[in-house]
Amino acid sequence: MISIAVSSQKGGVGKTTVSINLAHAFARAGIRTLLVDADPQGSVGLSLTRQSRLLSGFYDYLTNPSIPLDRLIVPTRLETFSLMASGQASDYEAGGGMGAHLVRVRSFLSNVSARGFDLCLIDTAAGLFGVTGDVIASSDAVMVLQQAEPLGIRSVPKLLEGLNRLRVSNPSLSVLGVCLTMVQHDLAESTGAAAALRQLLPPTMVFNAEIARDGLYVRASARGLPVGSMEDGAEAQKVFDALRIEIETKLQPANSRHSTYRS
Amino acid sequence: MNPVSQWIDPVEVRRLAEGLMMKTKAPAVPVSLADAGFDADFVGFASASPLESPALPPQIISPPTPIAEAPAEPARPEIAPTPSETSFPEKMLRFKDWMRHHFDATDLFILDREGSVIFDESGHGRLHFLARSLALTSRREGAPVANVHMKIAAGSSVEIIPAATTHGWLVLGAVVSKALSTNSIASVIAELSKLSAPPFPR
Numbered sequence: 001m002i003s004i005a006v007s008s009q010k011g012g013v014g015k016t017t018v019s020i021n022l023a024h025a026f027a028r029a030g031i032r033t034l035l036v037d038a039d040p041q042g043s044v045g046l047s048l049t050r051q052s053r054l055l056s057g058f059y060d061y062l063t064n065p066s067i068p069l070d071r072l073i074v075p076t077r078l079e080t081f082s083l084m085a086s087g088q089a090s091d092y093e094a095g096g097g098m099g100a101h102l103v104r105v106r107s108f109l110s111n112v113s114a115r116g117f118d119l120c121l122i123d124t125a126a127g128l129f130g131v132t133g134d135v136i137a138s139s140d141a142v143m144v145l146q147q148a149e150p151l152g153i154r155s156v157p158k159l160l161e162g163l164n165r166l167r168v169s170n171p172s173l174s175v176l177g178v179c180l181t182m183v184q185h186d187l188a189e190s191t192g193a194a195a196a197l198r199q200l201l202p203p204t205m206v207f208n209a210e211i212a213r214d215g216l217y218v219r220a221s222a223r224g225l226p227v228g229s230m231e232d233g234a235e236a237q238k239v240f241d242a243l244r245i246e247i248e249t250k251l252q253p254a255n256s257r258h259s260t261y262r263s
Numbered sequence: 264m265n266p267v268s269q270w271i272d273p274v275e276v277r278r279l280a281e282g283l284m285m286k287t288k289a290p291a292v293p294v295s296l297a298d299a300g301f302d303a304d305f306v307g308f309a310s311a312s313p314l315e316s317p318a319l320p321p322q323i324i325s326p327p328t329p330i331a332e333a334p335a336e337p338a339r340p341e342i343a344p345t346p347s348e349t350s351f352p353e354k355m356l357r358f359k360d361w362m363r364h365h366f367d368a369t370d371l372f373i374l375d376r377e378g379s380v381i382f383d384e385s386g387h388g389r390l391h392f393l394a395r396s397l398a399l400t401s402r403r404e405g406a407p408v409a410n411v412h413m414k415i416a417a418g419s420s421v422e423i424i425p426a427a428t429t430h431g432w433l434v435l436g437a438v439v440s441k442a443l444s445t446n447s448i449a450s451v452i453a454e455l456s457k458l459s460a461p462p463f464p465r
Contacts, residue, residue: 154270160279167283168396175283200273201280 001113002251003120003139004176005038009159011126013147014181015039017217018240019123022247024226025240027081032118034073037086038135039125057087062104062131069111082117101131102169105138128162137169141251143176148183148194148210156200176250177204179243181211209243351458355382358458366447368422368437373455374398376432385438390421394436397423412442426452 006019016039023035038058057072074083112120122139124132136142144159146152156178167173178201184190190213198206216236220227228237362368370385378395385391397411410424415438422443424435435455443451 157271157276157279160276160283163283164279200271200276202277202284205280205284 001109001117001120002141003109003112003122004247005122005124005132005136005139005142006145007124007128007132007136007142008126008145009128009155009162010147010152013126013145013152014211014217015126015145016123017221018145018179018181018211018243019121021217021226021228021236021240022243023119023121024078024081024228025237025244026119026121027078028228029241029244030080032080032082032116034082034084034112034115034117034120036084036112036120036122038122038131040086041125055085055087057085058108059131060087061108062101065104065107069115073115101134102137105131105134109138128159128166133166133169136163136166136173139170139173141174141176141247142166143207143247144178145181145211146178146197148180148190148197150189150193150196153193153197153200156197174251175205176247177207179207179209179211182213183210184213207243207246209239209246211239211243354458358454359384361454362437362451366437366439366443366451368439370436370438372436374434374436378434381433385436390436390438393421394423394434398425398434410443410448412439424448424451424455426455428456428458 006015006022008015016037019035023033027033036058040059055072055074056067061067061069061072072084072087074085076083109120122135124135126132128136142163144163146156146159163173163175167175178197180194180197182190183194194210214236216227216230216233220230220233223230227233228240230236359371362371370387370390372383372385372391372394373381374391374394375381378391380391383391393413393415397413410422412420412422414420418440419438420440420442422435422437422439424437424443426433426435433455435451
């Protein structure tokens with residue numbers, strides 16, 4: 001199994017939207033995918049399951065690892081796509097010292113792997129500390145989302161420093177790269193910021209696929225659906241399929257797709 | 264005009280980014296695979312049960328290599344002065360007793376500037392690895408070196424205290440029931456500096 005943390009330095013960059021739709025793209029491709037909501041705000045659950053506030057989830061497991069995973073995993077209409085809400089203990093302190101939850105996060109991922117999933121995609125809370133830090137320090141890979149606006153991109157040095165620190169705890173962590181989100185092609189400041197980031201970072205560190213700011217995501221969220229399931233979601237789905245392929249290439253450029261997910 | 268270049272240093276950002284793309288090097292100090300992996304049976308972090316303190320005799324592995332002199336820092340409380348001919352193991356035992364008496368500290372260990380263990384009563388190689396990692400990750404260019412601590416079990420934290428001594432930077436690790444105050448840290452650093460002051464036995 002491959003575990004990928006979806007992270008960002010700042011909040012409000014579209015992490016939950018990308019996590020849901022990227023996980024859906026993997027699942028559509030036949031990869032048994034578990035999307036875990038590790039954001040105490042519980043946005044994945046709120047987006048996709050109406051009863052999410054009643055569900056136990058990831059933070060309940062951190063509180064009590066003896067809870068069977070079967071009680072936490074929520075199947076969807078797509079056989080290869082399952083969810084885990086953040087849970088009833090999601091007012092859990094997201095900050096705090098690094099390492100406090102490391103053993104339990106690793107135990108969690110080990111148990112998810114044992115359940116037969118190929119991919120565990122984890123939507124984390126913003127920042128690189130506390131539980132989020134432990135999730136990244138336990139994952140095989142991390143992808144970072146960056147809103148295409150100048151102020152957010154100025155935080156990139158801090159983001160890179162944070163990732164370098166986390167690699168001390170997790171030397172095998174693969175940094176998949178930065179994905180630009182909320183790109184507004186009709187706004188020069190947004191496209192300029194995106195271009196500046198591409199100029200700033202090594203080309204291999206910025207995903208080619210970009211996520212545009214689009215009302216479609218708001219409508220999809222309101223209906224509790226991934227964009228690919230919307231009547232007019234085909235173009236957006238192509239973007240997430242492209243992102244999926246880029247990730248697969250980065251994870252194992254030389255081998256076949258399925259060997260990527262087998263341990 | 265580039266909207267971000269005047270705010271950040273592109274060379275530094277590129278250096279950080281390229282560092283992330285590289286495979287990480289093996290630690291400078293040999294570390295067992297189990298230590299490096301923090302595997303599931305690792306008792307150091309967030310275990311439900313308190314960290315066990317095996318009743319091992321203190322083990323002096325090697326003295327640190329002397330380098331340039333550094334002034335000792337004033338602090339209270341202090342260990343009573345020892346004769347100049349007192350050996351390092353004797354000084355270390357006095358220091359250990361002093362730490363236990365004043366701060367209820369157990370499982371002491373000291374690493375030298377290369378990360379090698381020069382004193383250890385913890386018997387936990389994983390704590391040494393944790394100390395190296397914390398000392399490394401808490402270091403900021405241009406900022407003074409400071410202590411760090413991390414909760415490792417219910418009612419237990421590991422306190423990591425770097426100190427400049429006449430034998431270079433030493434890193435003291437100790438398991439304590441609560442984080443030490445700023446004054447306590449200053450006292451510990453001062454005593455650690457005196458501990459390694461010459462003459463240093465071979």
